[in-house]
Amino acid sequence: DIVMTQSPATLSVSPGERVTLSCRASQSVSSNLAWYQQKPGQAPRLLIHGASTRATGIPARFNGSGSGTEFTLTISSLQSEDFAVYYCQQYNNWPPRTFGQGTKVEIK
């Protein structure tokens, strides 16, 4: 199985700050990488697919980049509603479609 490793595990940030989350794949997944946001008690929500394409209705402050084994999710100016856990997921290699362990973005 491809192992997806996210860093850091937790990020303490103040509103308005720029945030960078990392996701590394144990082998190349090309650009077949998605990012999801999950708030407490809620289902995950798709943010980014194809490594850099924002899903419908996702604000422009969310940007994804990378290819191969190294990926980044950047939130340009963190809003109060952005405090959540973020997961990356590869859908290049089969099976299974593996998720990273998540990065929690918390209020500083």
Added chain:
Amino acid sequence: QVQLVQSGPEVKKPGSSVKVSCKASGGTFSSFPITWVRQAPGQGLEWMGRLVPKFGIVNYAQSFQGRVTISADKSTSTGYMELTNLRSEDMAVYYCARGVDILDSWGQGTLVIVSS
């Protein structure tokens, strides 16, 4: 806008089975695939398997092979995930989601408690 509505919480004994449903509104299962993902308490997301109803294709994660069955009833636009031989580590929230690879719409989740 497709909405996925899952069945309610379940309490099961070790060794028993659970079947979780996922009903689509605003679309039908014949037109989109469904994936099942679970999340143990305080843990991350674990991909379980997927169904492509249009082609009758089902794939499972190796870790669930032999214990999980994913199916769909096209007449009622409802998908199902059945997990057998439950153990304590199967206690989790189970989610259905639309999509084969990119999961763009999710159910609200179903809590399955496994306890003797």
